[in-house]
Amino acid sequence: MPPKPRRSPKPHERQRDPERTRKLILDAAAAEFSAHGYVGARIRAIAARAGVNQQLVSYYFDGKEGLYQAMSERWRERQRDLVPPGTPFPEQVRRYALEALRDPEGPRLMAWSGLEYTGPTGDPDHTARSQQLADSVDELRALQESGRLPADLDPACLLVMLMAAAMAPTTLPHVIEGVCGTDPRSPEFIEHFADQVALLARHIGLDPT
Protein backbone atom coordinates (compact mmCIF):
# COMPACT_ATOMS: atom_id res chain seq x y z
CA MET A 1 0.00 0.00 0.00
CA PRO A 2 1.19 3.58 -0.56
CA PRO A 3 3.13 4.77 2.45
CA LYS A 4 0.97 7.22 4.25
CA PRO A 5 2.93 10.47 4.38
CA ARG A 6 3.54 10.54 8.12
CA ARG A 7 2.50 14.01 9.15
CA SER A 8 5.80 15.77 9.15
CA PRO A 9 5.40 19.32 10.52
CA LYS A 10 5.04 20.89 7.12
CA PRO A 11 1.55 22.28 6.83
CA HIS A 12 1.83 22.97 3.13
CA GLU A 13 0.82 19.52 2.09
CA ARG A 14 -2.74 20.39 1.36
CA GLN A 15 -4.95 18.33 3.57
CA ARG A 16 -6.66 19.53 6.70
CA ASP A 17 -5.27 23.00 6.63
CA PRO A 18 -7.76 25.14 8.57
CA GLU A 19 -5.87 28.37 8.05
CA ARG A 20 -5.86 27.89 4.33
CA THR A 21 -9.52 26.93 4.34
CA ARG A 22 -10.52 30.02 6.26
CA LYS A 23 -8.66 32.19 3.81
CA LEU A 24 -10.17 30.42 0.82
CA ILE A 25 -13.64 30.99 2.19
CA LEU A 26 -12.97 34.63 3.04
CA ASP A 27 -11.57 35.32 -0.42
CA ALA A 28 -14.52 33.68 -2.08
CA ALA A 29 -16.87 35.59 0.17
CA ALA A 30 -15.26 38.91 -0.72
CA ALA A 31 -15.63 38.15 -4.41
CA GLU A 32 -19.20 36.95 -4.11
CA PHE A 33 -20.44 39.69 -1.79
CA SER A 34 -18.75 42.33 -3.90
CA ALA A 35 -20.34 40.90 -7.02
CA HIS A 36 -23.91 40.45 -5.79
CA GLY A 37 -24.28 42.26 -2.48
CA TYR A 38 -25.36 40.72 0.77
CA VAL A 39 -28.81 39.50 -0.26
CA GLY A 40 -27.68 38.46 -3.71
CA ALA A 41 -24.68 36.46 -2.52
CA ARG A 42 -25.22 32.71 -2.27
CA ILE A 43 -23.51 30.59 0.35
CA ARG A 44 -23.46 27.71 -2.09
CA ALA A 45 -21.67 29.88 -4.63
CA ILE A 46 -19.12 30.98 -2.06
CA ALA A 47 -18.43 27.40 -1.06
CA ALA A 48 -18.12 26.38 -4.69
CA ARG A 49 -15.78 29.28 -5.43
CA ALA A 50 -13.64 28.32 -2.45
CA GLY A 51 -13.73 24.67 -3.49
CA VAL A 52 -14.93 23.50 -0.10
CA ASN A 53 -18.04 22.01 1.36
CA GLN A 54 -20.84 24.40 2.05
CA GLN A 55 -21.09 23.44 5.69
CA LEU A 56 -17.59 24.72 6.40
CA VAL A 57 -18.93 28.22 6.11
CA SER A 58 -21.14 27.65 9.12
CA TYR A 59 -18.35 25.74 10.79
CA TYR A 60 -15.77 28.50 10.63
CA PHE A 61 -17.99 31.54 10.66
CA ASP A 62 -21.36 32.15 12.15
CA GLY A 63 -23.54 31.69 9.12
CA LYS A 64 -23.96 34.20 6.32
CA GLU A 65 -24.10 37.22 8.59
CA GLY A 66 -20.99 36.16 10.50
CA LEU A 67 -19.11 35.51 7.32
CA TYR A 68 -20.03 38.93 6.02
CA GLN A 69 -18.80 40.58 9.20
CA ALA A 70 -15.54 38.66 9.17
CA MET A 71 -15.01 39.50 5.53
CA SER A 72 -15.65 43.21 6.06
CA GLU A 73 -13.36 43.33 9.04
CA ARG A 74 -10.52 41.71 7.15
CA TRP A 75 -11.04 44.10 4.28
CA ARG A 76 -10.99 47.04 6.65
CA GLU A 77 -7.74 45.89 8.21
CA ARG A 78 -6.13 45.59 4.83
CA GLN A 79 -7.23 49.06 3.85
CA ARG A 80 -5.80 50.51 7.02
CA ASP A 81 -2.16 50.09 6.06
CA LEU A 82 -2.66 51.28 2.51
CA VAL A 83 -2.80 55.05 2.95
CA PRO A 84 0.56 56.72 2.21
CA PRO A 85 0.71 59.89 4.31
CA GLY A 86 2.37 63.05 3.14
CA THR A 87 1.34 62.90 -0.50
CA PRO A 88 -0.03 66.11 -2.08
CA PHE A 89 -3.76 65.91 -2.02
CA PRO A 90 -4.75 65.89 -5.69
CA GLU A 91 -2.22 63.15 -6.32
CA GLN A 92 -3.59 61.31 -3.29
CA VAL A 93 -7.03 61.57 -4.86
CA ARG A 94 -5.77 60.40 -8.22
CA ARG A 95 -4.12 57.37 -6.66
CA TYR A 96 -7.21 56.55 -4.69
CA ALA A 97 -9.31 56.75 -7.82
CA LEU A 98 -6.87 54.60 -9.77
CA GLU A 99 -6.71 52.00 -7.03
CA ALA A 100 -10.46 52.05 -6.54
CA LEU A 101 -11.10 51.57 -10.22
CA ARG A 102 -8.46 48.97 -10.95
CA ASP A 103 -9.75 46.75 -8.17
CA PRO A 104 -13.38 47.70 -7.59
CA GLU A 105 -14.03 45.01 -5.00
CA GLY A 106 -13.78 47.44 -2.10
CA PRO A 107 -15.79 50.27 -3.64
CA ARG A 108 -18.47 47.81 -4.66
CA LEU A 109 -18.76 46.50 -1.12
CA MET A 110 -19.02 50.07 0.10
CA ALA A 111 -21.70 50.87 -2.45
CA TRP A 112 -23.76 47.79 -1.63
CA SER A 113 -23.67 48.51 2.07
CA GLY A 114 -24.58 52.12 1.36
CA LEU A 115 -27.73 51.07 -0.43
CA GLU A 116 -28.58 48.61 2.30
CA TYR A 117 -28.08 51.33 4.91
CA THR A 118 -31.29 51.89 6.82
CA GLY A 119 -30.46 54.70 9.22
CA PRO A 120 -28.00 56.07 11.77
CA THR A 121 -26.65 53.15 13.73
CA GLY A 122 -23.66 52.47 15.89
CA ASP A 123 -22.44 49.94 13.34
CA PRO A 124 -18.74 49.34 14.07
CA ASP A 125 -18.21 48.71 10.38
CA HIS A 126 -19.01 52.33 9.59
CA THR A 127 -17.37 54.04 12.52
CA ALA A 128 -14.17 52.10 11.93
CA ARG A 129 -13.88 53.12 8.33
CA SER A 130 -14.75 56.72 8.99
CA GLN A 131 -11.89 56.91 11.45
CA GLN A 132 -9.41 56.68 8.60
CA LEU A 133 -11.29 59.25 6.58
CA ALA A 134 -11.28 61.66 9.48
CA ASP A 135 -7.55 62.08 8.92
CA SER A 136 -8.10 63.14 5.34
CA VAL A 137 -10.72 65.63 6.46
CA ASP A 138 -8.23 67.14 8.89
CA GLU A 139 -5.72 67.44 6.09
CA LEU A 140 -8.27 69.24 3.96
CA ARG A 141 -9.18 71.55 6.79
CA ALA A 142 -5.53 72.43 7.28
CA LEU A 143 -5.17 73.24 3.60
CA GLN A 144 -8.22 75.41 3.87
CA GLU A 145 -6.90 77.35 6.83
CA SER A 146 -3.68 78.00 4.97
CA GLY A 147 -5.82 79.58 2.29
CA ARG A 148 -5.17 77.00 -0.41
CA LEU A 149 -8.79 75.89 -0.53
CA PRO A 150 -11.91 78.07 -0.82
CA ALA A 151 -13.32 78.93 2.58
CA ASP A 152 -16.92 78.22 1.70
CA LEU A 153 -16.32 74.54 1.05
CA ASP A 154 -17.10 72.09 3.82
CA PRO A 155 -14.03 69.80 4.01
CA ALA A 156 -16.05 66.78 5.06
CA CYS A 157 -18.55 67.21 2.25
CA LEU A 158 -15.77 67.83 -0.20
CA LEU A 159 -14.06 64.60 0.73
CA VAL A 160 -17.28 62.63 0.33
CA MET A 161 -18.00 64.28 -3.01
CA LEU A 162 -14.54 63.44 -4.29
CA MET A 163 -14.89 59.86 -3.11
CA ALA A 164 -18.24 59.48 -4.79
CA ALA A 165 -16.88 61.05 -7.96
CA ALA A 166 -13.89 58.74 -7.96
CA MET A 167 -16.08 55.69 -7.53
CA ALA A 168 -18.39 56.68 -10.38
CA PRO A 169 -17.10 54.15 -12.92
CA THR A 170 -17.83 51.48 -10.33
CA THR A 171 -21.19 52.76 -9.11
CA LEU A 172 -22.55 54.24 -12.34
CA PRO A 173 -20.96 52.21 -15.15
CA HIS A 174 -24.16 52.24 -17.18
CA VAL A 175 -24.32 56.03 -17.10
CA ILE A 176 -20.71 56.25 -18.21
CA GLU A 177 -21.33 53.79 -20.98
CA GLY A 178 -24.14 56.00 -22.21
CA VAL A 179 -22.54 59.41 -21.72
CA CYS A 180 -18.92 58.71 -22.53
CA GLY A 181 -19.60 55.97 -25.06
CA THR A 182 -16.82 53.73 -23.87
CA ASP A 183 -16.45 50.63 -21.76
CA PRO A 184 -16.19 52.06 -18.22
CA ARG A 185 -13.92 49.20 -17.20
CA SER A 186 -11.30 49.45 -19.91
CA PRO A 187 -7.86 50.31 -18.51
CA GLU A 188 -7.51 53.34 -20.78
CA PHE A 189 -10.74 54.87 -19.62
CA ILE A 190 -9.97 54.12 -16.00
CA GLU A 191 -6.70 55.99 -16.25
CA HIS A 192 -8.40 58.85 -18.06
CA PHE A 193 -11.09 59.07 -15.44
CA ALA A 194 -8.64 59.00 -12.56
CA ASP A 195 -6.84 61.93 -14.18
CA GLN A 196 -10.13 63.76 -14.47
CA VAL A 197 -10.89 63.28 -10.79
CA ALA A 198 -7.46 64.61 -9.91
CA LEU A 199 -8.03 67.57 -12.23
CA LEU A 200 -11.33 68.25 -10.55
CA ALA A 201 -9.61 68.39 -7.19
CA ARG A 202 -6.91 70.61 -8.61
CA HIS A 203 -9.33 73.07 -10.20
CA ILE A 204 -11.10 73.58 -6.93
CA GLY A 205 -8.12 75.57 -5.92
CA LEU A 206 -5.33 73.25 -5.08
CA ASP A 207 -2.07 72.97 -6.99
CA PRO A 208 0.40 70.41 -5.67
CA THR A 209 2.81 72.94 -4.29
Add this chain to the structure above:
Amino acid sequence: MPPKPRRSPKPHERQRDPERTRKLILDAAAAEFSAHGYVGARIRAIAARAGVNQQLVSYYFDGKEGLYQAMSERWRERQRDLVPPGTPFPEQVRRYALEALRDPEGPRLMAWSGLEYTGPTGDPDHTARSQQLADSVDELRALQESGRLPADLDPACLLVMLMAAAMAPTTLPHVIEGVCGTDPRSPEFIEHFADQVALLARHIGLDPT
Protein backbone atom coordinates in the same frame (compact mmCIF):
# COMPACT_ATOMS: atom_id res chain seq x y z
CA MET B 1 -81.01 42.30 0.05
CA PRO B 2 -78.73 45.32 -0.56
CA PRO B 3 -79.40 46.77 -4.00
CA LYS B 4 -76.46 45.91 -6.16
CA PRO B 5 -75.02 49.21 -7.39
CA ARG B 6 -75.92 48.83 -11.04
CA ARG B 7 -72.75 49.66 -12.88
CA SER B 8 -73.33 53.26 -13.76
CA PRO B 9 -70.54 54.54 -16.05
CA LYS B 10 -68.54 56.04 -13.24
CA PRO B 11 -65.30 54.09 -12.91
CA HIS B 12 -64.32 55.70 -9.62
CA GLU B 13 -66.38 53.33 -7.56
CA ARG B 14 -63.50 51.14 -6.61
CA GLN B 15 -64.23 47.71 -7.91
CA ARG B 16 -62.70 46.21 -11.00
CA ASP B 17 -60.63 49.21 -11.92
CA PRO B 18 -57.72 47.84 -13.95
CA GLU B 19 -56.15 51.22 -14.54
CA ARG B 20 -56.05 51.94 -10.87
CA THR B 21 -54.71 48.49 -10.11
CA ARG B 22 -51.90 48.82 -12.62
CA LYS B 23 -50.89 52.10 -11.08
CA LEU B 24 -51.04 50.69 -7.56
CA ILE B 25 -48.76 47.84 -8.56
CA LEU B 26 -46.33 50.11 -10.39
CA ASP B 27 -46.12 52.48 -7.44
CA ALA B 28 -45.53 49.64 -5.04
CA ALA B 29 -42.93 48.19 -7.38
CA ALA B 30 -41.05 51.48 -7.58
CA ALA B 31 -40.96 51.71 -3.81
CA GLU B 32 -39.91 48.11 -3.31
CA PHE B 33 -37.30 47.98 -6.07
CA SER B 34 -35.86 51.29 -4.96
CA ALA B 35 -35.67 50.03 -1.39
CA HIS B 36 -34.14 46.60 -1.99
CA GLY B 37 -32.94 46.42 -5.58
CA TYR B 38 -34.01 43.89 -8.16
CA VAL B 39 -32.86 40.73 -6.40
CA GLY B 40 -33.86 41.96 -2.98
CA ALA B 41 -37.36 43.01 -3.97
CA ARG B 42 -40.10 40.51 -3.19
CA ILE B 43 -43.16 40.10 -5.36
CA ARG B 44 -45.18 39.24 -2.29
CA ALA B 45 -44.11 42.49 -0.68
CA ILE B 46 -45.04 44.47 -3.77
CA ALA B 47 -48.48 42.88 -3.89
CA ALA B 48 -48.98 43.52 -0.19
CA ARG B 49 -47.87 47.14 -0.53
CA ALA B 50 -50.29 47.61 -3.42
CA GLY B 51 -53.03 45.86 -1.48
CA VAL B 52 -53.76 43.40 -4.28
CA ASN B 53 -53.40 39.74 -4.89
CA GLN B 54 -49.95 38.55 -5.77
CA GLN B 55 -51.06 36.91 -8.97
CA LEU B 56 -52.11 40.22 -10.45
CA VAL B 57 -48.47 41.06 -10.90
CA SER B 58 -48.08 38.22 -13.34
CA TYR B 59 -51.45 39.04 -14.83
CA TYR B 60 -50.70 42.64 -15.72
CA PHE B 61 -46.97 42.46 -16.24
CA ASP B 62 -44.76 39.67 -17.39
CA GLY B 63 -43.47 38.44 -14.07
CA LYS B 64 -40.83 40.15 -11.97
CA GLU B 65 -38.62 41.07 -14.89
CA GLY B 66 -41.51 42.52 -16.86
CA LEU B 67 -42.69 44.51 -13.90
CA TYR B 68 -39.21 45.92 -13.42
CA GLN B 69 -39.01 46.97 -17.05
CA ALA B 70 -42.45 48.59 -16.97
CA MET B 71 -41.57 50.40 -13.77
CA SER B 72 -38.26 51.72 -15.13
CA GLU B 73 -39.88 52.88 -18.31
CA ARG B 74 -42.57 54.80 -16.48
CA TRP B 75 -39.94 56.38 -14.30
CA ARG B 76 -37.89 57.36 -17.32
CA GLU B 77 -40.89 58.99 -18.95
CA ARG B 78 -41.59 61.01 -15.85
CA GLN B 79 -38.00 62.17 -15.68
CA ARG B 80 -38.06 63.26 -19.28
CA ASP B 81 -40.32 66.26 -18.76
CA LEU B 82 -38.59 67.38 -15.61
CA VAL B 83 -35.51 69.14 -16.97
CA PRO B 84 -35.94 72.94 -17.14
CA PRO B 85 -33.73 74.15 -19.99
CA GLY B 86 -31.94 77.46 -19.91
CA THR B 87 -30.97 77.49 -16.25
CA PRO B 88 -27.36 78.45 -15.39
CA PHE B 89 -25.41 75.30 -14.88
CA PRO B 90 -24.38 75.41 -11.22
CA GLU B 91 -27.95 76.23 -10.27
CA GLN B 92 -29.09 73.37 -12.50
CA VAL B 93 -26.72 71.12 -10.60
CA ARG B 94 -27.94 72.40 -7.26
CA ARG B 95 -31.54 71.75 -8.20
CA TYR B 96 -30.74 68.30 -9.44
CA ALA B 97 -28.95 67.51 -6.21
CA LEU B 98 -31.80 68.85 -4.14
CA GLU B 99 -34.38 66.93 -6.10
CA ALA B 100 -32.29 63.78 -6.07
CA LEU B 101 -31.82 63.96 -2.33
CA ARG B 102 -35.32 64.93 -1.33
CA ASP B 103 -36.80 62.01 -3.23
CA PRO B 104 -34.05 59.41 -3.53
CA GLU B 105 -36.21 56.80 -5.24
CA GLY B 106 -34.79 57.53 -8.67
CA PRO B 107 -31.13 57.79 -7.64
CA ARG B 108 -31.47 54.58 -5.68
CA LEU B 109 -32.84 52.75 -8.68
CA MET B 110 -29.97 54.09 -10.73
CA ALA B 111 -27.44 52.99 -8.14
CA TRP B 112 -28.88 49.49 -7.85
CA SER B 113 -28.86 48.99 -11.57
CA GLY B 114 -25.31 50.30 -11.70
CA LEU B 115 -24.15 47.66 -9.28
CA GLU B 116 -26.05 44.98 -11.13
CA TYR B 117 -24.48 46.11 -14.39
CA THR B 118 -22.47 43.32 -15.93
CA GLY B 119 -20.99 44.83 -19.07
CA PRO B 120 -21.60 46.89 -22.19
CA THR B 121 -25.04 45.98 -23.50
CA GLY B 122 -27.57 47.53 -25.78
CA ASP B 123 -29.95 47.85 -22.86
CA PRO B 124 -32.63 50.37 -23.91
CA ASP B 125 -32.94 51.43 -20.29
CA HIS B 126 -29.44 52.87 -20.36
CA THR B 127 -29.40 54.34 -23.83
CA ALA B 128 -32.71 56.08 -23.21
CA ARG B 129 -31.53 57.76 -20.06
CA SER B 130 -28.20 58.77 -21.52
CA GLN B 131 -30.00 60.58 -24.32
CA GLN B 132 -31.20 63.18 -21.85
CA LEU B 133 -27.77 63.52 -20.33
CA ALA B 134 -26.21 64.03 -23.73
CA ASP B 135 -27.90 67.43 -23.82
CA SER B 136 -26.25 68.45 -20.59
CA VAL B 137 -22.90 67.32 -21.94
CA ASP B 138 -23.40 69.51 -24.98
CA GLU B 139 -24.20 72.41 -22.74
CA LEU B 140 -21.00 71.84 -20.81
CA ARG B 141 -18.99 71.57 -23.99
CA ALA B 142 -20.40 74.88 -25.19
CA LEU B 143 -19.44 76.54 -21.92
CA GLN B 144 -15.98 75.11 -22.31
CA GLU B 145 -15.56 76.44 -25.84
CA SER B 146 -16.59 79.88 -24.68
CA GLY B 147 -13.74 79.64 -22.21
CA ARG B 148 -15.81 79.51 -19.06
CA LEU B 149 -14.67 76.03 -18.16
CA PRO B 150 -11.09 74.72 -18.02
CA ALA B 151 -10.06 73.15 -21.30
CA ASP B 152 -8.48 70.10 -19.77
CA LEU B 153 -11.73 68.82 -18.29
CA ASP B 154 -13.66 66.21 -20.22
CA PRO B 155 -17.28 67.43 -20.22
CA ALA B 156 -18.75 63.95 -20.18
CA CYS B 157 -16.59 62.85 -17.26
CA LEU B 158 -17.32 66.09 -15.45
CA LEU B 159 -21.04 65.54 -15.74
CA VAL B 160 -20.77 62.01 -14.41
CA MET B 161 -18.57 63.13 -11.55
CA LEU B 162 -21.03 65.84 -10.58
CA MET B 163 -23.91 63.38 -10.74
CA ALA B 164 -22.08 60.89 -8.58
CA ALA B 165 -21.15 63.63 -6.13
CA ALA B 166 -24.72 64.86 -5.95
CA MET B 167 -26.00 61.37 -5.27
CA ALA B 168 -23.50 60.73 -2.49
CA PRO B 169 -25.96 61.12 0.41
CA THR B 170 -28.05 58.45 -1.27
CA THR B 171 -25.28 56.07 -2.30
CA LEU B 172 -22.86 56.59 0.59
CA PRO B 173 -25.03 57.55 3.57
CA HIS B 174 -22.92 55.48 5.94
CA VAL B 175 -19.77 57.31 4.92
CA ILE B 176 -21.47 60.65 5.42
CA GLU B 177 -22.75 59.58 8.79
CA GLY B 178 -19.19 58.77 9.79
CA VAL B 179 -17.38 61.72 8.23
CA CYS B 180 -19.90 64.51 8.69
CA GLY B 181 -21.38 63.19 11.91
CA THR B 182 -24.95 63.97 10.96
CA ASP B 183 -27.96 62.10 9.69
CA PRO B 184 -27.44 62.15 5.91
CA ARG B 185 -31.19 62.24 5.35
CA SER B 186 -32.08 65.21 7.52
CA PRO B 187 -33.52 68.10 5.48
CA GLU B 188 -30.96 70.55 6.82
CA PHE B 189 -28.03 68.40 5.77
CA ILE B 190 -29.57 67.71 2.38
CA GLU B 191 -29.86 71.40 1.69
CA HIS B 192 -26.34 71.98 2.92
CA PHE B 193 -25.00 69.23 0.73
CA ALA B 194 -26.83 70.43 -2.35
CA ASP B 195 -25.25 73.85 -1.80
CA GLN B 196 -21.86 72.20 -1.54
CA VAL B 197 -22.32 70.39 -4.83
CA ALA B 198 -23.31 73.64 -6.49
CA LEU B 199 -20.26 75.31 -4.94
CA LEU B 200 -18.07 72.56 -6.26
CA ALA B 201 -19.40 73.17 -9.76
CA ARG B 202 -18.90 76.89 -9.33
CA HIS B 203 -15.32 76.63 -8.12
CA ILE B 204 -14.35 74.62 -11.14
CA GLY B 205 -14.55 77.84 -13.02
CA LEU B 206 -18.14 78.64 -13.61
CA ASP B 207 -19.95 81.64 -12.19
CA PRO B 208 -23.62 81.96 -13.09
CA THR B 209 -23.14 84.85 -15.44
Add this chain to the structure above:
DNA sequence: GACTTTGTCAAACAGTTGCTTGATTAAGTT
Protein backbone atom coordinates in the same frame (compact mmCIF):
# COMPACT_ATOMS: atom_id res chain seq x y z
C1' DG C 1 -81.10 35.83 -20.58
C1' DA C 2 -77.18 33.06 -22.42
C1' DC C 3 -72.26 33.45 -23.44
C1' DT C 4 -67.68 35.40 -23.66
C1' DT C 5 -64.24 38.23 -21.85
C1' DT C 6 -61.85 40.46 -18.11
C1' DG C 7 -60.35 41.35 -13.38
C1' DT C 8 -59.49 39.16 -9.12
C1' DC C 9 -58.37 35.77 -5.74
C1' DA C 10 -56.74 31.57 -2.84
C1' DA C 11 -54.08 27.69 -3.04
C1' DA C 12 -50.55 25.07 -4.44
C1' DC C 13 -46.13 23.93 -7.10
C1' DA C 14 -41.35 23.43 -8.27
C1' DG C 15 -37.02 25.38 -7.38
C1' DT C 16 -33.71 27.77 -4.08
C1' DT C 17 -32.14 29.41 0.17
C1' DG C 18 -29.40 29.15 4.47
C1' DC C 19 -28.71 26.00 7.85
C1' DT C 20 -28.57 21.51 10.65
C1' DT C 21 -27.63 16.60 11.35
C1' DG C 22 -24.93 12.57 11.42
C1' DA C 23 -21.20 10.34 9.87
C1' DT C 24 -16.09 9.94 8.47
C1' DT C 25 -11.47 10.62 8.71
C1' DA C 26 -7.09 13.03 9.94
C1' DA C 27 -4.26 14.94 13.79
C1' DG C 28 -2.99 15.30 18.50
C1' DT C 29 -2.47 13.15 23.28
C1' DT C 30 -1.60 9.67 26.52
Add this chain to the structure above:
DNA sequence: AACTTAATCAAGCAACTGTTTGACAAAGTC
Protein backbone atom coordinates in the same frame (compact mmCIF):
# COMPACT_ATOMS: atom_id res chain seq x y z
C1' DA D 1 -2.89 1.32 20.75
C1' DA D 2 -6.69 3.75 22.61
C1' DC D 3 -8.98 7.93 22.90
C1' DT D 4 -10.21 12.83 22.09
C1' DT D 5 -10.47 16.59 19.30
C1' DA D 6 -10.65 19.08 14.90
C1' DA D 7 -11.68 19.31 10.04
C1' DT D 8 -14.41 17.87 6.42
C1' DC D 9 -18.27 16.08 3.88
C1' DA D 10 -22.99 14.39 1.90
C1' DA D 11 -27.64 14.51 2.60
C1' DG D 12 -31.64 16.57 3.95
C1' DC D 13 -34.93 20.06 6.09
C1' DA D 14 -37.88 23.95 6.84
C1' DA D 15 -38.71 28.33 5.04
C1' DC D 16 -39.15 31.16 1.27
C1' DT D 17 -39.05 32.41 -3.94
C1' DG D 18 -41.48 33.53 -8.34
C1' DT D 19 -44.87 31.46 -10.98
C1' DT D 20 -48.95 28.53 -12.28
C1' DT D 21 -53.49 26.56 -11.80
C1' DG D 22 -58.22 26.60 -11.23
C1' DA D 23 -62.01 28.80 -9.79
C1' DC D 24 -65.37 32.63 -9.88
C1' DA D 25 -67.73 36.83 -10.20
C1' DA D 26 -68.21 41.39 -12.51
C1' DA D 27 -68.69 43.64 -17.21
C1' DG D 28 -69.51 43.50 -21.93
C1' DT D 29 -71.99 41.40 -26.06
C1' DC D 30 -75.63 39.32 -28.58
